[in-house]
Amino acid sequence: MDPTGHKYFGTVDYVIFALLLIASMTIGLYYAFTGGRQRTTQELLFADRKMKCLPLSLSLMATFQSAVAIIGTPAEVFTNGTQYWFIGCSYILGLLIPAHIFIPVFYRLHLTSAYQYLELRFSKAVRICGTVTFIFQMVIYMGVGIYTPALALNAVTGFNLWGAVLATGSVCTLYTALGGLKAVVWTDVFQTVVMFTGQLAVIIVGIQQAGGLSEVWVKVREGGRISGIDLNPDPTVRHTFWTLGVGGVFLMLSLYGVNQAQVQRYLSTRTEREAVMSCYMVFPCLQVGLTLSCLMGLVMYACYGDESNPYVKSKDQMVLYFVMDMLQDFPGLPGLFVACLFSASLSTISSAFNSLTTVTMVDLIKPHYSMSESRATLLSKILALSYGIICLAVSYVVHLMNSSVLQAALSIFGMVGGPLLGLFCLGIFFPCANSIGALIGLAAGLVMAFWIGIGGFLAQISIPVEVYLLNFTNTRPDVSDNITALTATIDSAHNKSSGRLGLHGLYSLSYMWYSAVNSSTVVLIGLIFSFMTGPTKPNDITSGTVYPVVKNLQNLSKPSVCCSSSPELRNKEVNGNVKEESAPAEERETFLPSHPTPCVEHETSV
Structure with missing residues (x-):
């Protein structure tokens, strides 16, 4: 170790890290020069709609099991205990609802972009607003995803x-x-296999270094890192069972229900049933990933306890420091974990590139410019390259964020993904909602999101200022009277604001509730303005765009009748003139009993 605390890679570590990048690149080149060679947008963006559920489920998990989670979750458990593990409870509803509501709706409409739904249900203006909001969300998240592991690696190892x-x-x-x-x-x-292997290797070696599994358990229990179920209903408490288990459901819905990166994978399957099965199979994958991350945090605590480390400037660097410190006598294992870390980063960013390319082509370019298939494919590849450059540019400003990477990443999805979730829920569950209500609701949700998010960020900044003032009072008695008066004023203001439900309470809201609050704002405001401007008439609703909640509840004890399907947007007008097709009886599904006409199980092109 040098005076800066850096622990450097060995030759074997560099080789393993390089092999990860080479292997990932080789897979890309293989599919570029085999099969259809990505000559059509159908193959490039949707894999010819022939993907199977097992690889898709791993891809669905890897998309948001990013480097942020691999660094942030162990750091969270190391610092605050296992309370964060209860977010796993939200995975149940967070995946069941997409599997039985969102996937059937999107799949049967033959969509190529999730935001085509918004035009079918509302209007072209709503579709464009939804697309632009999604692009903003993913571009910011890409910056966090690519910069975070590189920053942690640089801080601990001196890696450029x-x-x-x-x-x-x-x-x-x-x-x-x-x-x-x-x-x-x-x-x-x-990359998922590399992720699990890297985490497991670090956990096994860490347990041995700590003195065995029983010793790890004793140390983390005595250190208070094993958390019970905290049923405190206060929404301002950062992590409780309710914020994680209930607030987390809305976060999961925004990620696995309406996010284009995931919807695009559902739509690339051969059948609707395989899309649903891939969503089911994500659950055990996510639980394994969460468990490994939490175990790593506990092993870290067993090795270090509450000791402060002068070389670690933030808790998000702790994971890599632990890896380099504990595994320095095992050549190759530090490189394996860094490969694991960057595998998570690569999987997230590549999914973002692919989904951003799709929505840009389908929602913003193709509706306004007609072009040949070969030209559209070439433009799609150029767009993917362009988003890569944008991602690198955004990473330059991400380092200005001083909160934990886990909280920062989940806050982004809550602040921007929440309003998008509310917009889709407004269309799917409320037949009366209209285009004006949807636009105003989305705007209100985004305003609420950034109001709470920015207000909470600024409120956190005030805390270090007060701590500094109090420390300054102790070291400079000559100015203690003025400083004491100032801190007394601050304390008085805090006591008054915390004693009532006001802006202070709103700014103190746990970041895990962001998605729930923002999506609910969109639905509430959207419904109010829809009724004020005239609710949508039943005859004006495009077939298949509304999920019949009431009818499904009434028919729970009756045989289900399949819904009618609306074909893909490019072949139909958005005015409700829908041409129905019949499917073979063995392929008919029964998820959406809204019409007496048979449902289509389809295989269509983009």
Whole structure:
């Protein structure tokens, strides 16, 4: 170790890290030069709609099991205990609802972009607003996803910061642009295996270094890191069972229900049933990932306890410091974990590139410009490259964020994904909602999101200022009277604001409730303005765009009748003139009993 605390990679570590990048790139090149060679948008963006559920489920998990989670979750458990594990309870409803509501609706409408639904249900203006909001969300998240592991690696090992960022971003951009969705899914599968292997290796070695499994248990229990179920209903408490188990459901719905990165994978399956099964199979994958991350945090605590480390500037660097410290006598294992970390980063970013390319082509370019298939495919690849460059640019400003990466990432999805979830829920569950209500509701949800988010960020900044003032009072008696008066004023203001439900309470809201509050705001405001401007008439609703909640509840004890399907947007007008097709009886599904006409189980092109 040098005076800066850096622990450097050995030759074997560099080789393993390089092999990860080479393997990922090779998979992309393989799909670029085999099969249809990505010559159509159908193959490039949707893998010819022939993907199977097992690789898709691993890809679905890897998309948001990013480097942020691998660094942030162990750091969270190390610092605050296992309370965060209860977010796993939200996975149940967070995946069942998409499997039985969102997937059937989107799949039977033959969509290529989730935001085509918004035009079918509302209007073109709502579709564009939803698309732009999604692009903003994913571009910001990409910056967090690519910069975070590189920053932590640089802080602990001295590994060149921008060298890591450029290597990750360049490789990811190239294999996504060349290999399309097939390359993204299969590299996700490979990278998921690397992720689990790297985490498991670190946990096993860490347990041995700590003195065995029983010793780990004793240390974490005595250190108060084993958390019970906290049933405190206060929404301002950062992590309780309710914030994680209930607030987490809304976060999961925004990720696995309406996010284009996931919807695109559902739509790439051969049948609707395989799409549903892939959603089911995500549950055990997520639980394994969460358990490994929590175990790593506990092993870290068993090894270090509450000791402060002068070389670790933030808790998010703790994981990599632990890896380099504990595994320095095991050549290759530090490189394996860093490969695990960057695998998570690559899987997230590649999924973002692919989904951003799709919505840009389908929602913003194709409706306004007609072009040949070969030209559209070429433009899609150029868009993927362009988003790669944008991702690298955004990573330059991400370092200004001083909160934990886990909280920062989940806050982004709550602040922007929440309003998008509310917009889709407004359309799917409320037939009376109209286009004006949807637009005003989305705007209100975004305003609420950034009001709470920015207000909470600024409120957190005030705390270090007060701590500094109190410390300054103790070291400078000559100004103690003025400082004491000032801190007394601050304390008085805090006591008054905390004693009532006001802005202070709103700004103190746990970040896990962001998605729930923001999506509820969209639905509430959207319904109010829909009734004020005239609710949508039943005859004006495009077939298949509304989920019949009441009818389904009435028919729970009766045989279900399949709904009618609306074909894909490019072949139909958005005015409700829908041409129905019949499917073979053995392929008919029974998820959405809204019409007496048979449901279509389809295989169509983009």
